[in-house]
Amino acid sequence: MTLENVLSRIDNKMPAATDRLLDLLRIPSISTDPAFKADCDRAADWLVADLQSIGISAEKRATPGHPMVVGHVEGDGPHVLFYGHYDVQPVDPLELWNSDPFDPALEDTANGKVIRGRGSSDDKGQLMTFVEACRAWKAEHGTLPCKITFFFEGEEESGSPSLVPFMKENADELKSDIALICDTGLFQSKTPAIITSLRGLLGEELIIHAANKDLHSGMFGGVAMNPIRVLTKIIAGLHDENGRVTVPGFYDGVPELPAELAAQWDALKFDHKTFLGDVNLSEPAGEKGYTPLEMNWSQPTCEVNGITGGYTGEGFKTVLPAEASAKISFRLVGEQDPHKIRESFRAYVESCLPADCTVEYKGHGASKGSVMATDHPAFEQARAALSDEWPEAAAFAGCGGSIPIAGHFKNILGTDAMLIGFAKDDDQIHSPNEKYDLESFHKGIRSWARILDAMTKA
Amino acid sequence: MTLENVLSRIDNKMPAATDRLLDLLRIPSISTDPAFKADCDRAADWLVADLQSIGISAEKRATPGHPMVVGHVEGDGPHVLFYGHYDVQPVDPLELWNSDPFDPALEDTANGKVIRGRGSSDDKGQLMTFVEACRAWKAEHGTLPCKITFFFEGEEESGSPSLVPFMKENADELKSDIALICDTGLFQSKTPAIITSLRGLLGEELIIHAANKDLHSGMFGGVAMNPIRVLTKIIAGLHDENGRVTVPGFYDGVPELPAELAAQWDALKFDHKTFLGDVNLSEPAGEKGYTPLEMNWSQPTCEVNGITGGYTGEGFKTVLPAEASAKISFRLVGEQDPHKIRESFRAYVESCLPADCTVEYKGHGASKGSVMATDHPAFEQARAALSDEWPEAAAFAGCGGSIPIAGHFKNILGTDAMLIGFAKDDDQIHSPNEKYDLESFHKGIRSWARILDAMTKA
Numbered sequence: 001m002t003l004e005n006v007l008s009r010i011d012n013k014m015p016a017a018t019d020r021l022l023d024l025l026r027i028p029s030i031s032t033d034p035a036f037k038a039d040c041d042r043a044a045d046w047l048v049a050d051l052q053s054i055g056i057s058a059e060k061r062a063t064p065g066h067p068m069v070v071g072h073v074e075g076d077g078p079h080v081l082f083y084g085h086y087d088v089q090p091v092d093p094l095e096l097w098n099s100d101p102f103d104p105a106l107e108d109t110a111n112g113k114v115i116r117g118r119g120s121s122d123d124k125g126q127l128m129t130f131v132e133a134c135r136a137w138k139a140e141h142g143t144l145p146c147k148i149t150f151f152f153e154g155e156e157e158s159g160s161p162s163l164v165p166f167m168k169e170n171a172d173e174l175k176s177d178i179a180l181i182c183d184t185g186l187f188q189s190k191t192p193a194i195i196t197s198l199r200g201l202l203g204e205e206l207i208i209h210a211a212n213k214d215l216h217s218g219m220f221g222g223v224a225m226n227p228i229r230v231l232t233k234i235i236a237g238l239h240d241e242n243g244r245v246t247v248p249g250f251y252d253g254v255p256e257l258p259a260e261l262a263a264q265w266d267a268l269k270f271d272h273k274t275f276l277g278d279v280n281l282s283e284p285a286g287e288k289g290y291t292p293l294e295m296n297w298s299q300p301t302c303e304v305n306g307i308t309g310g311y312t313g314e315g316f317k318t319v320l321p322a323e324a325s326a327k328i329s330f331r332l333v334g335e336q337d338p339h340k341i342r343e344s345f346r347a348y349v350e351s352c353l354p355a356d357c358t359v360e361y362k363g364h365g366a367s368k369g370s371v372m373a374t375d376h377p378a379f380e381q382a383r384a385a386l387s388d389e390w391p392e393a394a395a396f397a398g399c400g401g402s403i404p405i406a407g408h409f410k411n412i413l414g415t416d417a418m419l420i421g422f423a424k425d426d427d428q429i430h431s432p433n434e435k436y437d438l439e440s441f442h443k444g445i446r447s448w449a450r451i452l453d454a455m456t457k458a
Numbered sequence: 459m460t461l462e463n464v465l466s467r468i469d470n471k472m473p474a475a476t477d478r479l480l481d482l483l484r485i486p487s488i489s490t491d492p493a494f495k496a497d498c499d500r501a502a503d504w505l506v507a508d509l510q511s512i513g514i515s516a517e518k519r520a521t522p523g524h525p526m527v528v529g530h531v532e533g534d535g536p537h538v539l540f541y542g543h544y545d546v547q548p549v550d551p552l553e554l555w556n557s558d559p560f561d562p563a564l565e566d567t568a569n570g571k572v573i574r575g576r577g578s579s580d581d582k583g584q585l586m587t588f589v590e591a592c593r594a595w596k597a598e599h600g601t602l603p604c605k606i607t608f609f610f611e612g613e614e615e616s617g618s619p620s621l622v623p624f625m626k627e628n629a630d631e632l633k634s635d636i637a638l639i640c641d642t643g644l645f646q647s648k649t650p651a652i653i654t655s656l657r658g659l660l661g662e663e664l665i666i667h668a669a670n671k672d673l674h675s676g677m678f679g680g681v682a683m684n685p686i687r688v689l690t691k692i693i694a695g696l697h698d699e700n701g702r703v704t705v706p707g708f709y710d711g712v713p714e715l716p717a718e719l720a721a722q723w724d725a726l727k728f729d730h731k732t733f734l735g736d737v738n739l740s741e742p743a744g745e746k747g748y749t750p751l752e753m754n755w756s757q758p759t760c761e762v763n764g765i766t767g768g769y770t771g772e773g774f775k776t777v778l779p780a781e782a783s784a785k786i787s788f789r790l791v792g793e794q795d796p797h798k799i800r801e802s803f804r805a806y807v808e809s810c811l812p813a814d815c816t817v818e819y820k821g822h823g824a825s826k827g828s829v830m831a832t833d834h835p836a837f838e839q840a841r842a843a844l845s846d847e848w849p850e851a852a853a854f855a856g857c858g859g860s861i862p863i864a865g866h867f868k869n870i871l872g873t874d875a876m877l878i879g880f881a882k883d884d885d886q887i888h889s890p891n892e893k894y895d896l897e898s899f900h901k902g903i904r905s906w907a908r909i910l911d912a913m914t915k916a
């Protein structure tokens with residue numbers, strides 16, 4: 001059996017595959033911080049060279065931001081596009097890392113070996129599962145099983161500003177029968193998942209300005225407006241006492257959860273006590289009346305991701321700051337319109353501004369939620385293939401995260417997307433000490449070999 | 459006339475006096491930041507040497523924190539103690555300074571010459587007005603006009619933790635007939651002020667903890683508690699819609715403003731439009747129903763001096779932080795009890811905590827407001843002397859700031875305090891580009907010579 005040969009080769013070549021991933025993880029490709037621009041470029045070069053080493057015709061393609069990497073290989077059967085991103089999140093607070101985030105290493109833990117380092121799980125490790133599956137396939141067969149396009153982005157963690165223009169300009173080149181996206185997780189540690197819906201994401205940064213400079217709270221306190229007070233009032237008003245978002249019109253387009261889907265989710269017996277308990281929480285904190293899976297998969301959210309104003313160093317400083325700012329994100333579902341919500345949010349903010357305060361905005365991305373085409377034959381083929389590889393059968397699952405590219409494939413290219421990934425809940429993506437289980441990496445590579453086989457043997 | 463000789467000498471020796479002040483300003487004696495401990499020590503040494511150069515027996519006295527400087531000179535007549543502080547505020551945001559805060563210089567401005575640099579007004583420049591007056595007096599007379607104790611502190615900007623123990627341990631040495639404190643401002647640029655009341659200060663830092671690490675807002679958003687949301691709700695609840703502080707019992711001990719004092723304040727014709735207009739504000743932001751002077755002089759406040767949580771760098775990061783924190787200060791008046799208010803505030807905070815959140819506190823000082831003994835003869839002597847020096851007659855004025863040492867002199871030593879200072883509203887103390895008008899420095903020195911003369915010629 002040729003699939004068995006590919007799987008054996010994957011098993012035998014794991015040390016080399018792991019070394020290649022560690023090499024990629026050493027590049028600090030933080031896309032949101034301009035200081036790391038050259039590193040993002042270097043990560044793109046690394047991927048081009050790696051694809052070329054498998055015989056894939058690949059190149060770095062310039063954008064106004066960080067470059068794309070695009071590679072093609074011809075073949076029979078379906079045309080598959082594989083998407084991943086090579087950029088990573090910032091690493092602060094750096095002092096909470098137990099080791100250098102960009103000096104990755106294989107580490108023994110109570111739950112087995114892990115690859116520790118920024119980007120190990122999100123998304124370099126996941127991206128490389130597919131590349132390594134292709135490498136093993138090519139080595140055994142001399143060719144790849146079908147026509148494959150590789151499409152790697154370097155701006156996913158900073159709102160993908162160049163993605164849509166690039167897809168539009170290169171639509172003919174990027175169209176395919178199915179887009180495979182590897183940037184999601186297992187449902188539970190032994191249960192793989194195929195994602196059926198994603199939340200959209202709207203990012204808003206607002207800066208409240210009051211006096212034209214920082215003031216002394218003795219001399220001005222009581223008379224002068226404090227912008228922190230204004231900002232906290234705005235934020236505190238964003239949720240009602242049940243945890244429901246108060247922005248007018250926010251819930252327009254949020255669908256009722258279909259009974260069939262609700263039943264499927266119930267059947268997953270999601271263990272929210274363990275999910276929350278792993279991070280030292282116990283109570284689901286979303287809107288009352290929803291299950292934890294609904295809070296994360298089918299309900300929208302409004303979260304403050306950062307806030308700052310005044311003196312935040314050691315000790316105390318009796319200052320009335322000139323400004324205070326916050327970064328706020330909304331996760332969106334169904335037909336919620338990010339542009340309308342941005343307008344409504346800003347109108348709400350302005351309705352809260354007292355005399356002498358002004359507001360400045362920075363928009364950070366605006367994408368709708370997506371629902372996947374689970375009737376595409378690839379979904380059942382992948383479900384069977386994943387179920388063969390993992391101890392538990394694969395689940396069709398929602399996802400609380402936002403991977404707007406799935407919507408872009410559908411809207412711009414007319415291509416359905418299928419999201420499969422091998423991250424675990426405790427991977428600490430976006431947090432200090434990010435890791436990727438060696439098991440995720442290994443079984444992830446094997447899973448893609450099985451999926452390619454299932455999709456092409458028909 | 460010997461006073462005239464002293465005043466002439468002050469005028470003639472201004473360049474040397476200014477150079478000495480610039481020298482002191484070059485020492486970055488930021489007391490709240492442990493990184494500047496050696497610099498605080500160096501500022502104390504500088505002052506000891508400078509007092510000794512006038513023939514004053516002075517020494518640096520160790521405390522568990524930054525040292526005190528104490529100097530004595532014997533003489534007839536009243537025993538006067540002079541207090542000032544040699545420590546300064548932090549300088550952030552450093553990027554808003556037009557020059558190095560610790561490379562001070564004399565600068566020409568549209569309003570005349572100013573001494574620019576951190577501490578120029580608060581409080582090194584003010585402290586040196588008295589020292590320079592004594593230097594000129596000594597040079598003309600060979601002695602000082604009375605028994606004087608010099609008492610300089612290095613922890614005023616960080617809550618004065620060593621002050622009370624030091625005063626208690628050295629009470630006999632520090633007792634005097636009147637304590638002169640130079641850490642306040644003119645009422646208006648041509649009108650000197652003698653302070654009749656000060657607000658107390660209670661500082662509280664609170665850190666809200668939720669999950670045991672930063673979380674991804676896609677994976678956890680909607681299910682996990684966000685501590686920024688909790689913190690902003692707590693802060694937003696601290697004021698009602700009229701700007702009144704909601705902490706239970708907060709207004710216990712706030713006196714009604716006596717009609718006589720209200721009439722005096724009205725007579726000052728405080729120009730709040732200019733006061734606020736100078737910092738680009740227009741509307742008094744305090745509790746409705748009070749005049750701007752009442753908001754600052756006789757009403758208590760609750761202000762957030764700093765807030766931080768989550769990602770605050772460039773760009774965007776969809777993180778749910780593990781913690782969020784704020785520094786909150788209360789300015790207190792009359793008989794408000796800082797310890798009871800701290801308790802009540804903390805009970806309020808805890809009543810706002812949802813499941814899975816805990817709070818950690820750091821207390822930063824707790825002092826009551828003070829009312830001065832304006833029937834002490836020194837007050838009328840100083841009022842006459844100041845009125846001789848300045849274009850407008852001196853005013854008895856309240857003060858929105860907190861100089862707890864006035865209360866300590868009274869409570870620990872039984873000594874009444876008189877606060878006179880020459881800072882201007884636009885000195886930007888605690889802010890970037892702090893300055894002290896050369897006129898404040900010059901007329902300040904002359905004012906102390908006149909006051910010493912008025913207090914001792916009787």
